[in-house]
Amino acid sequence: MAFFSVRYSEALPIQLILRESSMKQQIVQILMNVVQQLKEEGILPEDTNPRINVENTRDKAHGDLATNLAMMLTKSAGLPPRALAEKIVALIEAMADQKSVEKVEIAGPGFINFFVKDDAKFAVVETVFAQAQDFGRCNVGQGKSVLVEFVSANPTGPLHVGHGRGAAYGASVANLLEVAGFEVDKEYYVNDAGRQMDILATSVWLRYLALCGEEFTFPSNGYKGEYIFDISAELQREHGETLRKPAFEVFTGVCADEGQTDGDKEKHIDDLIAKAKNLLGAHHYETVFSLALNSILGDIKEDLHGFNVTFENWFSERSLMETGVIDAALEKLQAADKVYEKNGALWFRSTEYGDEKDRVVVRDNGLKTYFASDIAYHFNKLERGFDILIDVWGSDHHGYVPRVKAAMQALETNPDALEVLLVQFAILYRGGEKLAMSTRSGQFVTLRELREEVGTDAARFFYVQRKSEQHMDFDLDLAKSKSNENPVYYIQYAHARICSVLAQASEKGLALDKSAGLAALDKLELEQEAALAVQLAKYPEVIARAALAYEPHQIAYYLKDLAHGLHSYYNASQFIVEDSAVRNARLTLVLAVQQVLQNGLAILGVSAPEKM
């Protein structure tokens, strides 16, 4: 389907964006020269232009890096893979400058394996220090501006755990893109217009009336959560009884509620909204409305702040209406003949762009639909000059993607500028039991409860350790367990351990001398040390790959691996030893690990504690 088009990222081969100093980049360079020579020798046709693929080996027996080049070119060269591989290796060995390669081997079906010299492996330690918190940054983003819109929950109640995953994911993706060289803005779209908000305002007002002493039955379709009472109480504190109206007056002429004769809960609440507006008058209604909105929005902001999630912009849907952006967008569609009237409503011809059916933008009662706002909103985003738009949505909205892209096309903007990232809902478990969640009844676990129960660090980490489109089981008991079962602490513990070791070295008067350590890196001979260095060198590549795929979970896995490397090293050898060269070298290596742990955890919004 055209809508799920090629990702922006796929155009960029990963090797080309890595730092030139990386070992992998050096090998790529060598292989590019080899291909050139093979062409000159007539072994390869002039027009072959292979994507050079150098990967990290999984098995130490296969060296450090490997390429499948010989197998890929076997057809165009007309040679069996291993025969071609031998030619390639011969060319490599004839080359002058590869001091960092220990040896090259052909293995298996035709892989060419590179063994890297130790000093080349440990060179990364110096790079880590030189770049410090910037280690891992790359320029795959090329300074392109991105607007990441996420959470955007309706301000009709507190955030629940379903929003939590979107918040954690969106924030991590934004951090990731920033590190990968994009100019990133984070935005929350506030649905502060529309019927749901009127229901909220009316619910607050009715609870307020009850507080004032009025007696009536609360509408079945009103918002019933506890927080409504709090807002009503605030309303009463600030305005006393000035907004009070007698209940009989409010309810006369209102359609019966569900459960009563001729009852209709939708009609009932709509009539009550009309009554509220009528009896209060525009000014007082606005007072109730904005108090409700600001109260909930304030709560959401505070909640997200505690979750380590911040936004540059809180974009108001109402502002779209007030500034005429929606009308302008609709007029533009009209001028292009992309809308038509039918049954008293205005329809957008989204089928022209592959959508299943045309969509209503203005209802027969004259009200614009949510979709109309969304068309205008996305148009506005592009008008603000962003190169790339990222929307993080709950996967239940996936059917909505084609129509938004259709609208972008109709407005003559590039639909591929929009990347919709879908997030599956998390299913919560406690004590092995699935927690039933129902927004309607107000029976849901809020994000705030989750934060209080498991803590921000664990919650942030748990949410992003899975691919976003994967269904996820969120085990509350596991997340809050401060034990070896919890992967968050495993990583944080590695960081704290390093801090502790460095502190103890200082206490013993053996504080790390970094330059001495860097000079003595050749003293590092343990396999755990080489493994750690290789792991450190992988970090920039992990960032680039994760950013281009919008997959922060790759960072989570990387950090688990790095932490494992550290713990393994810790158990295998003593860092604070007599020999000062060895000691400084080891502490230096470990300090570099500390830096990378910090950098990675920062992307995930998880703290790096010095003590645990």
Place this chain on the structure above:
RNA sequence: GCGCCCAUAGCUCAACUGGAUAGAGCAUCGCCCUUCUAAGGCGAGGGUUUCAGGUUCGAAUCCUGAUGGGCGCGCCA
């Protein structure tokens, strides 16, 4: 009914986007604390990658079909 997403060890999930013997954690079993934090380490067992075909040097990954699960198909937001 149509569309989208998903299916990998007993459980929860990875797999560098088509590469070598599919890897981690938990759970199970066996070791390692008078040594810088055992919230740790080392090792063992555990797999026809849901099933059936296809594409090629090579498939968990791509294509087709089947099965099972989630979601969507409003002049709601």
